[in-house]
Amino acid sequence: MAASAKPNQDQDPIEPSRARYSRQILFENIGLEGQKRLGASRVVLIGCGALGTVLANTLVRAGVGSLRICDRDYIESDNLQRQILFDEEDISANLPKAQAAAGKLRRINSQVAVDPVVIDVNATNIERLAEGADLLLDGTDNFETRFLINDLAVKTERPWVYGAVIGATGLMMTILPGDTPCLRCIFEEAPPPEMNPTCDTAGVLGPVVGLVAGLQAVEAMKLLIGKREEINRHLVSIDAWAGRFTNLNVQSAFDGGNCPCCKRRDFVYLAGKVGSTTTTLCGRDAVQVNLGRGIRVDLEAIAEKLKPVARTGVRQNRFMLKAEIDEFELTLFPDGRAIIKGTADVERARSLYAKYFGS
Ligand SMILES: [Zn+2]
Numbered sequence: 305m306a307a308s309a310k311p312n313q314d315q316d317p318i319e320p321s322r323a324r325y326s327r328q329i330l331f332e333n334i335g336l337e338g339q340k341r342l343g344a345s346r347v348v349l350i351g352c353g354a355l356g357t358v359l360a361n362t363l364v365r366a367g368v369g370s371l372r373i374c375d376r377d378y379i380e381s382d383n384l385q386r387q388i389l390f391d392e393e394d395i396s397a398n399l400p401k402a403q404a405a406a407g408k409l410r411r412i413n414s415q416v417a418v419d420p421v422v423i424d425v426n427a428t429n430i431e432r433l434a435e436g437a438d439l440l441l442d443g444t445d446n447f448e449t450r451f452l453i454n455d456l457a458v459k460t461e462r463p464w465v466y467g468a469v470i471g472a473t474g475l476m477m478t479i480l481p482g483d484t485p486c487l488r489c490i491f492e493e494a495p496p497p498e499m500n501p502t503c504d505t506a507g508v509l510g511p512v513v514g515l516v517a518g519l520q521a522v523e524a525m526k527l528l529i530g531k532r533e534e535i536n537r538h539l540v541s542i543d544a545w546a547g548r549f550t551n552l553n554v555q556s557a558f559d560g561g562n563c564p565c566c567k568r569r570d571f572v573y574l575a576g577k578v579g580s581t582t583t584t585l586c587g588r589d590a591v592q593v594n595l596g597r598g599i600r601v602d603l604e605a606i607a608e609k610l611k612p613v614a615r616t617g618v619r620q621n622r623f624m625l626k627a628e629i630d631e632f633e634l635t636l637f638p639d640g641r642a643i644i645k646g647t648a649d650v651e652r653a654r655s656l657y658a659k660y661f662g663s
Pocket of ligand 1: 485486487488489490563566567
């Protein structure tokens with residue numbers, strides 16, 4: 305009589321993968337039970353650049369159940385130094401980041417359901433994109449989107465993990481709504497653009513991206529296997545060049561605070577009351593980006609910041625600033641409004657705005 309080699313329909317999905325994840329299962333804080341939970345977890349990653357590619361790579365290898373990747377951008381040659389899922393062929397193929405990442409991730413681990421979405425995440429779509437997610441991960445490069453994630457996470461009581469990197473410095477924090485400080489307990493508002501250096505003006509080191517995204521991924525794994533009580537409740541601050549790692553105790557910002565988001569539950573970013581609006585300027589191959597926050601920006605400070613990257617220098621007076629970067633001409637006004645010439649693509653324009661002016 306033949307041995308019963310027929311696969312059992314009710315077979316545990318983790319069984320065939322035990323060998324694959326053996327080194328993770330051996331780790332006592334995860335074990336087989338933790339691995340099973342990871343395999344059933346659903347993660348939504350917002351932003352697939354530097355932090356995002358490391359997060360996606362790590363979590364797909366770790367064996368999460370599904371990963372949705374939302375990103376609005378294309379790959380450029382200056383991304384390759386730190387955005388570990390991309391290569392020169394992706395640039396030649398003109399692939400959007402989400403698609404290129406998904407292609408690589410499926411070859412790394414075909415058992416994970418990877419769902420790339422090429423989209424500008426904003427107040428009109430974030431609820432739909434995050435539907436069913438156990439956890440939201442921040443792979444963005446701007447405050448506006450982070451506050452939007454924060455609003456949604458607090459409103460729907462789902463955890464999210466914040467990460468940011470600039471130069472050789474980084475920040476990381478896990479947000480457990482109703483329990484630990486949310487992002488707006490720490491930063492009530494986005495800093496004005498001139499106070500907010502971006503990777504495109506201040507540079508960024510690949511290994512520091514790895515450090516911050518690595519810490520984010522550890523927190524993500526704890527949350528996904530249900531070990532909420534073991535998360536790091538501090539705001540982690542890193543200066544890798546100086547070799548300084550600091551765990552800042554920020555709990556009092558939540559306990560004694562009157563945060564507009566998590567205490568007063570006024571979700572202005574999610575309601576679309578705050579945030580940028582963009583308009584294609586007909587027949588001009590240009591897009592207007594309007595931050596709409598009633599802010600005043602310091603054109604002089606931004607001009608200074610752009611000098612190293614602007615092709616023909618930066619022209620600036622008290623009414624506007626003009627810089628030519630790559631094939632684009634960027635004009636910024638003191639109220640934060642900008643006109644990006646050289647594209648009619650709204651998402652491209654928003655991404656250029658975030659890159660060069662901050663957000
Ligand atoms: Zn808060």
